[in-house]
Amino acid sequence: EIVLTQSPATLSLSPGERATLSCRASQSVSSSLGWYQQKPGQAPRLLIYDASNRATGIPARFSGSGSGTDFTLTISSLETEDFAVYYCQQRNNWPRTFGQGTKVEIK
């Protein structure tokens, strides 16, 4: 099973700041990595697929990069609606696995 490790666990930032979230895989997942955003009481939402492709309707301030074992989700300038929990997920191997999540909170 591929283990995805996200860091940091919590990121405390102010609106307008840049957020950089990391996801590291225990073995290569090529570019088969996605990012999801989850707000309290809501279902997750797909942000990024195949490491760097924005899903439909996702603002350009969200970007993804990386391949192999190291991936990054960047939010260029945080809006108030971006404070949430973010998960990475790989679909290169079965079983599909998620990271444990990074909470982006208001400082």
Add this chain to the structure above:
Amino acid sequence: EVQLLESGGGLIQPGGSLRLSCAASGFTFSDYAMSWVRQAPGKGLEWVSSIPAGGRATYYADSVKGRFAVSRDNSRNTLFLQMSSLRAEDTAVYHCVGGAAVTNYFFEYWGQGTLVAVSS
């Protein structure tokens, strides 16, 4: 508008069985691989099971293999999860999830979920 509406959750005793259903609308269900993803209270996301668009293969997390069975009825746009030998650690909100080739089968569409609580 895309909708995934789960039903069938509830309180069940350990060792019991439940069947979850997910009614899909607003997209071509038969083009989408479908999955179940669960989230225990206050915890992260855990993939449970997947079934491709054609339904000829099924995939399971080790934690549910042999106890859960996923199926789909493309004529009724419905996904199912038959759960048996339920354990306390199966307690979670179960989300029905869909993905297609356009997003390389990542989890594009999510239902709000149905809560399964396993307790005596």
